[in-house]
Amino acid sequence: MKKMISFILAAAMSAMVAVPAFAAAPEADTVRDGENAKTWTTSGKHxxxxxxxxxxxxxxxxxNGEITVDSIQYIDQTTADASGAYSFDSYMPKVLPTAGDYTVKVGSEARDSAVDAGIIEQIAVSEVPxxxxxxxxxxxxxATVSFCQPGTTESIVSAETIEDVFTVNVAPGTYDVIVSRVGYxxxxxxxxVISESFELGSFELEAGDVDGNGSVTGSDIGDVVLxxxxxxxxxxxxxxxxxxANGTITASDLGAVVxxxxxxxxxxxxxxxxK
Ligand SMILES: [Ca+2]
Ligand SMILES: [Ca+2]
Structure with missing residues (x-):
């Protein structure tokens, strides 16, 4: 028990764990439940x-091949049976980051160092809603909601609202989101930053920019009056x-631009x- 705890503490406290290579044949293996699956099994026997x-x-x-505090994605524990066989069924709750593959190690109070148990390849993240x-x-x-290349108005993917609400599938990455409607x-x-599905929030557009030049001026009021x-x-x-958008320009529209x-x-x- 003491060594098992020190195995975790070493990872969490000193930000790294020394992992000397074993000369023996692999004693543990990690098998994923299909390509890009978030679940896998790590098992072995000794x-x-x-x-x-x-x-x-x-x-x-x-x-440097070391474990860091931030890089630990999963820690689990189980008890090996009387023959020394053990198995972990694991689930990655988060989307794997784009940093690279994960290394899987198995430790025990019975050994001074962890056993290599294979790697988990990074998930090829598909679009998320x-x-x-x-x-x-x-x-x-x-309104139109456009997910653009940062710093540009170049839309990569966009959607129109229906009854004020939009849903769009976006590839993980960083975007500038531009919300627009003619006259607003x-x-x-x-x-x-998009890595998983989430709700962007609720935003209100301001009416009044009839000529679409980025500000509401007397010229826009003039357009409504005309x-x-x-x-x-x-x-x-x-x-x-x-x-x-009721089909007629009325005093209500004039009130909005004013x-x-x-x-x-x-x-x-x-x-x-x-914040
Ligand atoms: Ca204007
Ligand atoms: Ca109107």
């Missing part, structure tokens, strides 16, 4: 392990001035939103 408490660690070695809510003046006024100021969320009482299909009707005068496109860092 006379030294009869009835002993066993500890299994899966970690990403640093550049991201959801969120974008409010406009009216649920009928759909743009809302950009930078440094959105279109008053005009409906879809009529000369003078502009979708960009029909903020509530409220946001001098407002501009907004950019926020995702880390600041989540």
């Amino acid at each position: 006379d030294d392990f009869k009835d002993k408490m066993m500890t299994m660690i899966a970690y990403a070695p640093n550049e 991201i959801t969120g809510t974008i409010k406009t003046q009216n649920k009928a006024a759909t 100021l743009k809302y950009t969320i930078t440094n959105v 279109g008053i009482a005009k409906s879809t299909g009529q000369a003078g009707y502009k979708e960009a001035a029909d903020f509530d 409220l946001t005068i001098a407002h501009t496109d907004k950019t926020v860092d995702f880390a600041d939103i989540n």
Whole structure:
């Protein structure tokens, strides 16, 4: 028991565990339940392990091949049977990082050093669903949510809201998310890091930028005034001035543009939103 505990403590406290190579044939093996599966079995057998408490660690070695505190992904324990056979059924709760493969080691109070138990290859992460809510003046006024290359407006994948809500499948990575609708100021969320499915949050777009130049000015008010009482299909009707998307430019649309005068496109860092 003492050595098993020191095996874990060494990993957690000193940030590394000395793992000398064994000259003997492999005594443990790790088998994954299919390509990219999050579950695997680590098993082995050795006379030294009869009835002993066993500890299994899966970690990403640093550049020197050592365990670090941050790199430990999984620790589990079990007791070997009377023949020295043991087996761990493990599940990786997180998406494997892109750092590389994990090394699996098995330790026991019966041995001074851990036994190599193979590696777990990094999961080839596929797209994950991201959801969120974008409010406009009216649920009928759909917004576009674009996941862009950071620092650019180059959209990699995008989605339209339906009744204010969007869902889009995105490959893990870092993005600038640009939320837009014609007639509305743009809302950009930078440094959105995606590794697993999550809810981006709820955001409200501000109406009023009829000409789409990034700010609400007297010119935008003028555009709304010129279109008053005009409906879809009529000369003078502009979708960009029909903020509530009810098909007609009315006093309500004029009220909206007056409220946001001098407002501009907004950019926020995702880390600041989540403080
Ligand atoms: Ca404008
Ligand atoms: Ca309207």
